[in-house]
Amino acid sequence: MDYRKFIRMLKKAPVDASTEKRIWNKISRTIQKNNVGILSFTDIWAKFLVPAVALAAVFVIFFYNYEKQLEVHNFVQSIYSTENIYATCKYDPQWN
């Protein structure tokens, strides 16, 4: 055998219909057994995790802003509380 014959022999790789059928039966069994039809990691990531992460981010931003607003609100409240106004104006209600 020489190199050319070797290549010619390689070209004649055997395939038969029964092998094709047998492998397909095995493949379809595996797919059904593994339930490959259910979501793969990529699908799970795309369909659930990305929206979940986005939703979590929205909540975090919302609560962060809410906290900030609450802080400002409390600060304003503390400035404008009656005691503070009295203190700032040096007003003593008992003067009356």
Place this chain on the structure above:
Amino acid sequence: MITKEITDSFVSGDLKAFEMVYKGTFKTIYQLVYRMTSNRQDTEDLTHDIYVRAYEKRSLYRKEKAGLTTWLYRIAVNFTLNALRSRKRWAKESFIDNMGAAEALIENLGDSELMEELLKLLNPDFKACLIMREVEERPYGEIADMLKISIGTVRSRINRGRSQLKKLFKARTRR
């Protein structure tokens, strides 16, 4: 013939469409794997694994980049190469590195056994390039694209594989 409708149904997970894809591509994939492994049992196992992997990864298929057959072929080449590389006997001590032992081994073999032995001993990277170029007559650019290597590397691997095989055949006929 794999139509656009079959491709779309396959991507959406339809098992019937997948069966049609299988029937349309089986011969190409099976022959490639057989040429790479030269063992029927390994070929059947790897072909099974390749199609299951393709079904699992169907959402990654981009029809604007390549045809479904090309995509499957690419999975098959890389899957088989990885399987062969993971087998220790192919890793370092291929006949490329151990010519004397290989010559002694193949001295008394018939043609078909010789072919199988040579294929088993040949470095998988050289073998993949040789099969795609010499047997399947694919252009260098396509081989480079499939294996994600440069055209220069493809040429070099083909030449190295070819010259080692020729040397071996010459050594055998001298005896």
